[in-house]
Each structure stands twice: as C-alpha cells, then as structure tokens.
Amino acid sequence: MSRRWRAIALVALLLGLLVYPYVVPQPGFWVVGIGLRALWLGLVAMSVSFLAGYVGLVSLGQLTFWGIAGYAVGYLAVLQGYSYGVAILAALVIAVVAAFLVGLIAVRVQGIFFVMLTLAISQVLYFSTFQLTDVTRGFTGIAPIRAPDVMGVSLNAARPMYYTVLFLCIIIFLGLRYLTRTPFGIALQGIRDNPERMKALGYPVYRYTLGAFTIAGAVAALSGVVAVFYHGQIVPDAVGLVRSIDVLVVAIIGGIGYLYGAFIGAVAFSILQMFAQLFTDRYNTLIGLVFVAILLFWPSGLVGLFQEVRDRVARLIPGTAEPQRTRKAVLEEAAPQHDVVQQRD
C-alpha cells in the first residue's frame, strides 16, 4: 500500500469510528455491546500483544492488574466514598505498583514458565477476592459503580462513554506504538530476540523487561477502570481464569504481537460471542474451538491472514509488488525474527 492510500484508509477508519454511534441501529447492542466492549477488551489485549510482540512474553495475568484497578475504584469510590478523581488515580497507582511488584518476580522467567506464573498470579487474585471480603465484598462483588460526570456530561450515556474510551484507546495505542520505536522499545525487541547478546552489549535486560511489564500493567489497569464503569460493578468472576483466557483469545485472534491486532481481535471476539450466544448455550465451546483452530492453522491471527492475502494480491498485479514484510512469529519459536534488522533477500 502506498503512503497516500494508507493515509486515506486511516482517515476513513477514524471517520468511521467517529460516526459509528450515530449510524448503527440498536445503539444498546452495537455501541455498548460491541463497540465499547471491544474497546476495553482491545485495550487490555493490547497489553498482552505488546508484551508478546515486543518483549517475547505471553502473559495470562493482565487481568490481574485490570481487576486490581477495578476493585480499587469500587472500594475507594463506592465503599469508602472518595471522589472519582481520587479513586481512579489511586486505583491506577495501586495497579501499577502491583504490576511492578509482580514483575520483579515474573520477568525473571520466560516462555511457558512466564505463562504459568502469570496464570498462577491471576488465579491468586481470583481466589483472594472470595477471601478478602472486607475489600472485595466476596461473592457479591461491589455494585453499583456508576460512571462519573466529566465536565457536566454523564459518562453513563452510551455515546459520551464511547467517545471518551475511543479517545483513550487511540492515545494509548499511539503512545505504545511510539514507545516501540524509541531506543527503549528497540532494545526491548533486541531482548526478545536475544537476551544474552543484549546483556553482553551492556543493556540492563532485567530492568528494561521489568519496565515493559509495568507499562503493560498500566495499560491493563486503564482498561480495568474503563471496564468497571462499563459493567457498573466488579465481581470475582470478572477476574476468573475464563476471563483471563478470553483476553488471550482476543490477542491471538487479532494477531498476537500486533498492537492494532488486539482491537481487531476484540471486535471479532465480541461479535462472535454476542451472536453465538443467540444460537447456542455452548458459545464457549465455539470460541475455544476457534481459538484452537487459529493456533493450529494461522498463529499470526487475522492480521497475519490479512497480510498474507494482501501479499498474494500484490504479487498478482505486476509492478505493484512491494518487498514482503516479514511476519511476526511470536508463537513459532524456531522462526527467526527480523523486526529490528532488515532481512536481506
């Protein structure tokens, strides 16, 4: 795609996102059920994708920080009566500190050990929500958590909430994308590809990885704050293993390792889940099977699939073929990665 077409496509996408709440029928379903849900789900899945694509760590524990932030908002604003500004800010700080502390341990290990450890951490939060009843209200959870007013506009209404969250998601996405292009981000990719060499080059590998993990935790925490207002409550099941797996499913369906893939995955996942629920009670089976099928056949998800189709089309039209972009291969371990160093053909 040439530069100009890319710009046109981006402007069209942005316009589409802006007029979306006004053109779709049944705003309760399309704006809230699909749109808003895909936005916060994409945000937390993006933190998974960021860690996987740029640090090489697949996390099942992002909902931990999401949940800590959500519970903190609920506890501080609803149970303790603090103002929303204080509650949200404190919740973010608490969740980021938690991410930092967890990271101190978690980033020491890699590969499946990291998956196992983050899974264990997320489950510790889940089981603790039943035990720390003073803070979490146990099984019933904390409700109702109404969205705050911002400059006189209540975010409880679908459209103001949609635009606020959309704006937030765009800012975070651009921020993370920028981060991956800074020297820090490029060093992270070096660490992903060869930590030993980066260590030998004098990079503080542990501190960089910890930093990336904390940043991913902050993104997840932001999503948690949004989601707690979206749901109007926070309950233990929201941080259960099934939900944690959902986040991973979203990242994988979209194309793990691609930041924007998380949002594509979130839209696909929301639509799949919403419509599957209409036809069958076994929608989780369907989603599980889709997930397994993607892992078996297209591990780079919808984005990878799209790129493959595009490359094939480009090869059919003579003269327009551009050098193929190498696909990110997060899951195929043996496959070489060429994001930092350009591949020579």
Next chain:
Amino acid sequence: MRQVLTTALNGLTLGALYFLVTSGLTLIFGLMRVINLAHGTLYLLGGYLGFSIVGRTGSWAFGALGAALAVGAVGALVYSGMLRRFQHEELRVALITIGLSVVGADLMRAVYGSGNYRVPAPDQLRTALTLPVVEVTYPGYRLFVLFSAIAVGLGLWLLLNKTRFGMVVRAGVDNRDMVSAMGINVNLVFVAMFFLGTALAGLAGVLGGSTFTLSPGVDNEFLLFSLVVLIIGGMGSVAGAAIASVLVGLVFNFAIGYAAPLATILVFLLLIVVLVLRPEGLLGRRERMA
C-alpha cells in the same frame, strides 16, 4: 494440639491429591518439555466420569480405574492428534491446551450442569479411624487418599528407576535425539507418557471427587495448585512435586485454619520465596528456566 494434628493431616491429604495431579504434569513436562494447561480440566473430567461409573456399577474401584483409563485415552488422543506436530513449540502447545480446557469445561457443563457432585466413597472406607499414640480421630477415606498417593509415588519411582521403560524415559529426558538415534521409538514413549500423565489426573479426580465436591471451577483450582506445586518442586521432578505438594497442602490448610483471608496469598508467597531463593524450584534443574 488435636486441632493442630487434624489440620496437619488435612494438609497432608490435600497435598496427596496435589501430588497425584501434579505428578502427571511433571512427568509429561520432564520428558517432553511441554506443559498441559488442560490438566485441571482432566482432573474434573476424571471426577465426573468416576461419578457416572460408580453410579452405574456401584463399584468405586471400577470408577477409579475406568476414569483413569478414559482420561488417559483422551490425553493420548489429544497428544497424537494435535500436540505432537508442535512439540517443539512449547508456547503454542501451552496455548492450545488452554483452548482445549475452555472447550472441555464448557462441554462438561453441558453434560453435568453446574451442580455439586461427589463420588460416593467405598463403604469399607467410610469409617472414622482413631490413630494410635496421638489419639486423633480421622476419616478412613482420607487416609486412603494419603496412602494411594504414597503408593503412586513409589510406583512411579519404581517405574522410572527399575524398568526398561523408565530407563528409556530417563534417557529421553537427558537427550531425546540420542535415544531416538539408538533405534527406540521415542514417539511411542511420548504417547505412553501422555497417557500415564493424564490418567493420573483422572485418577486424582476420582480420589479427590470423594473428598471434595466436583463442580465447574474446580478444574481451575486444581490447575492453579498443580502449577504452583510444579514450580515450587522443580519442573520435571517427581520427588520435587512430592515435597512441594506436602508443603503447599500444609501451608494452605494451616492458613485456612488460622488466617483464612490470606490462604491463597500465603501459598503464593511460598511460591515467591522459592522462586527468589531457588528459581529452578526445590529439585529442578537450573538450565530449564530460561
């Protein structure tokens, strides 16, 4: 004093169950370097199947045996059909098994609903035994679970250290390619190991299903604790799993007894302490963590 002893015995029984579940996980990991994150699902499946079989035949032993064989068969099938192709991509295998756990949990909910089940324990064991010397009264069935775990542990030790199969497995742990080059059908050994490892989860499901309830969510609970035990004990080490499961069982039960709100967190703190002091686990090998 009596309460402390009862809590300790409860901890040991729970540890025994954790050991049964984790031993399968650690055996599979030790040989193949893959982690089966549907292991908790297989535990629950074993429990449900055991419940159904005991209900039909009235024999607890049949239930345990049938569930173990059936779950082992499921494991071997999943391995040969889906996981074998990606055996060298451990991350992909882990994620595929997560997907399968979602499907498995949902299908089990379709069949068994969300109610609580309990596999009826064998009549002969439904007695309270008074232990000599300490004079603590304790359910006979729980002691049976404890002894079953010890028997399985000993059996695994004998299998791994005293048989030809065990020799091949141990050689495979050290150098898979070399064993293959020696003319041994490593694939068959892998399938057998997957069968054995998952069958142990099924057996644990029946044993645990007579002690605790079976319901959706139990699968995740046992997955969590088996992962914690696995990491603490050292990946791939059966002896490490034994020590770690006793440790985790005791810590968890004493925490439930004396500091209930912090029970899960305390277990997790144990995990962190071990990870900081010995990142490879109690009896694990160092090179494997990175």
